[in-house]
Amino acid sequence: KEDPVKMISTELEFQAMLRDAGEKLVVVEYAESHSVNSKRIYPAMVELSRTCPDVVFRLILADESEETKEMFRREGVAKVPHFIFYKSGEKVHEEEGITEDMLLGDVLYYGDSSSAITQLHSRGDVEALIRKHRDDGKLVVLDVGLKHCGPCVKVYPTVIKLAKKMADTAVFARMHGDENDDCMAFLKERNVVEVPTFLFIRGGEVRGRYVGSGKGELIGEILKHQGV
Known part of the structure; x- marks a missing residue:
C-alpha cells in the first residue's frame, strides 16, 4: 500500500x-x-x-x-x-x-468533524440548540473548553464515544470559549471558570454541571441527569 x-x-x-x-x-x-x-x-x-x-x-x-x-x-x-x-x-x-x-x-x-458532536460558535448557536431540543426530552450535554486545554483534549475521545452511543437519548455539543468574544461572553454568563465544564440542559434549562476530565465521573453525571 x-x-x-x-x-x-x-x-x-x-x-x-x-x-x-x-x-x-x-x-x-x-x-x-x-x-x-x-x-x-x-x-x-x-x-x-x-x-x-x-x-x-x-x-x-x-x-x-x-x-x-x-x-x-x-x-x-x-x-x-x-x-x-x-x-x-x-x-x-x-x-x-x-x-x-x-x-x-x-x-x-x-x-474532529464528527456529526455526533454539534460544533457551537456563538451564544446564538447555543440558544438555537436549546430551543431545538426543549420539548423532545433529550438531554443536551454541552462541552465547554478552550483551544489549548490539556484536560479538554484528554476527555474528548470519551465525549465522541458517548455521543455516538447515546445518540437516541442525548445531544452532545461543544464550544471553545476562546474562539471569539461572543463565546467568551457565554462563559462569563454561565460562570464557567474552569475547563472542561460540561453543562447538562433539559427542557430548556441548565440542570447541572460537571467540571473536570474524569471519564467515569462524566459518565456518571450524564446518567444521573438522564434519570438512569
Missing part, C-alpha cells in the same frame, strides 16, 4: 500543502531518520492517517537537507518527534514527546 503520510522536502511543498488543505487540520511530524522515538510514534500516525481521512498528515525529516533543517529552525523545533497542528495556514497547537494515545486525542480534538 502507498504510504498515506507523505514527506515534505521543500518550503514550496510545505506552503502548497497548507494552501491545498484549506480548513482541514494538518498534522506535521518533525522527525529525524535515525531517531528511535520518531520511529516509535510514526506507525501510530500512519494508522491515524488511514482512519481520519479529513486530516492531512505529513512528515519532515531534519536530516534530509539544509532546507528541511531551516524549516525546523523556523518552527523552533529542537527535539524530535515534534508535532505541529495547523489549520487555515495557522499553527493551532504543538506537542513534543507525546504518546500514541496523546496524539490520537489531539487529532480528535483539533480535527
